[in-house]
Amino acid sequence: MSERETGTAFMPKYDAAGLVSAVVQHAESGEVLMVAFMDAEALVATRKTGLAHFHSRSRGRLWMKGESSGHVLRVQQVLVDCDQDALVLKALPEGPTCHTGARSCFYRALDGDGLAPLGDD
Amino acid sequence: MSERETGTAFMPKYDAAGLVSAVVQHAESGEVLMVAFMDAEALVATRKTGLAHFHSRSRGRLWMKGESSGHVLRVQQVLVDCDQDALVLKALPEGPTCHTGARSCFYRALDGDGLAPLGDD
Numbered sequence: 104m105s106e107r108e109t110g111t112a113f114m115p116k117y118d119a120a121g122l123v124s125a126v127v128q129h130a131e132s133g134e135v136l137m138v139a140f141m142d143a144e145a146l147v148a149t150r151k152t153g154l155a156h157f158h159s160r161s162r163g164r165l166w167m168k169g170e171s172s173g174h175v176l177r178v179q180q181v182l183v184d185c186d187q188d189a190l191v192l193k194a195l196p197e198g199p200t201c202h203t204g205a206r207s208c209f210y211r212a213l214d215g216d217g218l219a220p221l222g223d224d
Numbered sequence: 225m226s227e228r229e230t231g232t233a234f235m236p237k238y239d240a241a242g243l244v245s246a247v248v249q250h251a252e253s254g255e256v257l258m259v260a261f262m263d264a265e266a267l268v269a270t271r272k273t274g275l276a277h278f279h280s281r282s283r284g285r286l287w288m289k290g291e292s293s294g295h296v297l298r299v300q301q302v303l304v305d306c307d308q309d310a311l312v313l314k315a316l317p318e319g320p321t322c323h324t325g326a327r328s329c330f331y332r333a334l335d336g337d338g339l340a341p342l343g344d345d
Binding site: 104109110124128132133134135137180181182184186189201202203205208209211213216217218219221 | 225229230231232233234239245247249253254255256258259271281301302303304305306307310312322323324326329330331332333334337338339340342
């Protein structure tokens with residue numbers, strides 16, 4: 104196993120586009136709220152402000168979750184995976200995380216060949 | 225909002241490389257175990273077998289989690305996000321998920337400028 108896997112140095116392994124995967128998990132309930140990508144700039148902004156920032160592949164720019172809606176994500180802890188190409192942001196959301204108004208972006212499940220809405224519990 | 229966001233049709237939105245993000249979450253504890261990518265082939269194999277398959281970007285091929293270790297992931301449910309470019313696989317793992325032997329690939333957290341091991345609870 105490599106130093107990247109066993110060590111205590113933070114060495115994000117960016118892909119060819121300069122990105123790592125970022126999973127946002129509710130810090131208390133454990134629910135997965137959204138999945139996005141971060142680049143070095145988003146990581147710096149997140150660590151500096153404590154609010155989750157990402158890199159939008161479609162818009163080609165830095166964005167702060169909640170920059171227009173106000174529904175920010177307050178990051179409590181950042182977990183790093185073995186090869187350092189994925190992060191879990193444990194966060195407390197202000198308001199719904201999904202732009203559709205759903206609590207989580209994952210509001211549907213595969214059901215046969217289609218999708219079924221998940222009950223809100 | 226689009227049909228992709230509100231509808232019941234499963235229409236994965238693959239990126240330029242033909243991939244969607246895939247987060248594996250323990251079906252009972254909610255712990256995030258690993259993050260990887262799936263292409264259409266991995267999705268078909270996962271749905272057919274009930275065991276998590278992914279696309280390896282480094283090896284450029286389909287792989288079944290546990291194909292060498294035996295530590296497979298039995299998929300209980302697949303959640304789909306709003307724009308259908310990310311999936312959550314709720315799974316029951318057989319053995320440790322990480323190739324390092326850790327229960328989850330996320331066994332370290334950012335701590336100042338470095339990483340600190342998480343306690344195993």
